[in-house]
Amino acid sequence: MSSKTTVEDLSKLLKKFNEDVLKTMVEATKMDYKNNVNEMSDDLIDWAYEQGIRKFVEKLDAKTLKSSMKEASVELADDVTALSTLGEKFLDSVELDPNGPEGFLSKMKMSTLKKFAQILNFETDASDEKQFAEDIADQFLLDGTIIIIGHLSEEQLKQTCENLKLKTKAKFTKANYTDLILGQVFSGILPDEDEEEEPKKNNKKEKKPKEKKEKKEKKEKKKKTVDGRKDSKARREEHNEQIKANRSELKDCKDYEEIFQNYWTEELKEFCKTNGVNSTGTKKELIKRILDFNEDPQNKGYPTKKRKRKAASSAKNKKKKQTKKSGESETETAANGKEESESAETKEE
Numbered sequence: 001m002s003s004k005t006t007v008e009d010l011s012k013l014l015k016k017f018n019e020d021v022l023k024t025m026v027e028a029t030k031m032d033y034k035n036n037v038n039e040m041s042d043d044l045i046d047w048a049y050e051q052g053i054r055k056f057v058e059k060l061d062a063k064t065l066k067s068s069m070k071e072a073s074v075e076l077a078d079d080v081t082a083l084s085t086l087g088e089k090f091l092d093s094v095e096l097d098p099n100g101p102e103g104f105l106s107k108m109k110m111s112t113l114k115k116f117a118q119i120l121n122f123e124t125d126a127s128d129e130k131q132f133a134e135d136i137a138d139q140f141l142l143d144g145t146i147i148i149i150g151h152l153s154e155e156q157l158k159q160t161c162e163n164l165k166l167k168t169k170a171k172f173t174k175a176n177y178t179d180l181i182l183g184q185v186f187s188g189i190l191p192d193e194d195e196e197e198e199p200k201k202n203n204k205k206e207k208k209p210k211e212k213k214e215k216k217e218k219k220e221k222k223k224k225t226v227d228g229r230k231d232s233k234a235r236r237e238e239h240n241e242q243i244k245a246n247r248s249e250l251k252d253c254k255d256y257e258e259i260f261q262n263y264w265t266e267e268l269k270e271f272c273k274t275n276g277v278n279s280t281g282t283k284k285e286l287i288k289r290i291l292d293f294n295e296d297p298q299n300k301g302y303p304t305k306k307r308k309r310k311a312a313s314s315a316k317n318k319k320k321k322q323t324k325k326s327g328e329s330e331t332e333t334a335a336n337g338k339e340e341s342e343s344a345e346t347k348e349e
Contacts, residue, residue, distance in 0.1 A: 005240065006138050007045060008261060009185045010145065014041040016164060021156050028151035038257060042284055048144030049101065053094055055143050057087040059119050065090055068116075072107040099266060101140055105133035142186050149178055157181065251294060259287045278302050 014022065015037050022040050026033050029047050034040050057065065065086040069076060074093045080086060097104035105113065106129045113132035117124055120139045126132040149157070157177035161168050166180050247262035250271050259268070260283070268286040272279035277293050278301035279286070289301035 006141060006185060010045060010048075010141065011041050012261070013164075013181075013184055014044060017160055018163065021152060021160055024156065025148050025151055029148065038260070039284075042260075044148055045141070048148050049141055050091065050095075050144065051147050052140035052142065052144030053091055053101070054087070055147075056116075056120065056140060057090055060087075062086055064112075064115070068108055068112050069093060071109050071112060072104055098269060101137035102130070102133040105136055106130050108133075138186065142182070145182065145185075146178070149181065250290065254291065254294065256287055256291065259290065272301075276300055 019037065022037065022044070023033060025044055026040055029044070031043050031047060034043070060068075062081055062083050065083070066076060066080075069086070069090060072093065074089065076086075076089065080089075094101050094104045099106075105116075108129070110129055110132070113129060113136065116136050117126075117132065120136065120143075122135070122139055124132065124135045126135050152160070154174040154177065157174060158168065158172070161177055161180055164181070164184070166184070168177070168180065172180075243262050248258065250259070250263060250267070253259050265283045265286065268283065268290060269279045271277070271290065272286060275293065275297075277289055281289075289299075292299045292301065
C-alpha cells in the first residue's frame with residue numbers, strides 16, 4: 001500500500017529486526033503471531049497503514065470526508081452523515097483501491113489534497129495530484145509506524161539500532177532511537193544533533209561570526225538535501241530502475257520473497273489478467289496465485305464451484321409432506337399399478 005519504494009524499504013527494515021522485537025509489536029497490535037518473518041512484516045505494514053489513516057480521519061469533519069470521497073467517485077447515500085460511518089467508508093475505499101492509498105488520493109482535487117497536507121502538518125514541494133497523493137500516503141504510513149515502534153522499550157530500540165549498525169550516542173533517549181530507525185525509511189527524520197551537543201557548548205570557545213555563518217549554511221544545505229522531495233523522488237526512481245534491471249521474469253519466479261521485493265501490485269495484477277489468472281485480492285494473495293500458476297499453468301486461482309446441497313427439510317415441513325402424501329396415496333397406488341401393468345405388457349411384446 002503507499003509509494004512503492006517506501007513500503008519496500010520499510011518491509012526490508014522490519015525483516016532485519018530480531019524476532020522477539022517483531023513479536024512484541026505484533027502482540028501489541030493484537031494480531032495473530034506467525035513464525036514467518038515475511039508475513040509478520042506484511043501484517044505490521046498493513047496495520048500501520050490502517051492506524052495512520054484512522055488517525056487522519058479523526059481530524060476530519062463529516063463534510064470534508066464526504067466531499068473528498070465523492071471526488072474519488074465513492075458512492076455515498078445522501079443521508080449518510082454519521083462521522084463514524086463516513087470514516088469506515090473512507091478506510092474501506094482506500095483498502096479496496098487497486099493502486100493503494102496514493103491511487104485513491106490522486107483522484108481528489110488539488111485543493112482537497114493541499115488541505116489534507118495542512119491537516120497532517122507536513123511540508124511538501126509536490127506540484128500535482130499524484131505527487132501530493134504519494135506524500136500524503138507516506139505520511140499515513142509514517143504515523144502508523146510511529147505507533148507500532150512506540151510499543152518497544154528503550155532497550156529494544158537501542159539493541160535494534162546496534163543490530164542495524166546505526167550510529168548512536170551515549171545520551172540517546174527513546175525518541176532519538178525511534179527517529180534514527182524511522183530515518184532509514186522516511187526522509188527528513190533524523191535525531192536532532194544540535195540537541196545532543198547543546199550541553200557541551202559552554203565548554204567550547206566562542207566561534208567567529210564567519211565560522212558560525214559557514215556552519216549554519218552547511219546545516220541548512222544538509223537539511224535541504226535530507227528533506228528535499230525532489231532528491232528523494234530521484235533516488236526512488238533510480239532505485240526502481242535498478243530493481244527492474246536486475247529482477248527475474250515474473251513467469252520464472254518460484255519464491256515469494258523474490259516477487260514481493262521486486263514487483264509492484266499493479267504489475268502482478270497485469271500479469272494475472274494477461275494469463276487468465278484471478279487478479280483480485282491483496283498483494284499477498286496475488287503472489288501466492290502466481291506461484292501456483294508458475295508451478296501449474298492450469299491453476300488459475302479461481303474457487304472451485306461446489307455442487308449445491310439441497311437443504312434438509314424441517315420437522316414441520318416433513319409433517320406437512322406426510323399429510324399430503326397420505327391424501328394422495330390412493331391416486332399414487334393406482335398410478336403405480338398402471339405403470340406396472342404397462343411395463344409387463346411391454347416385456348411380453
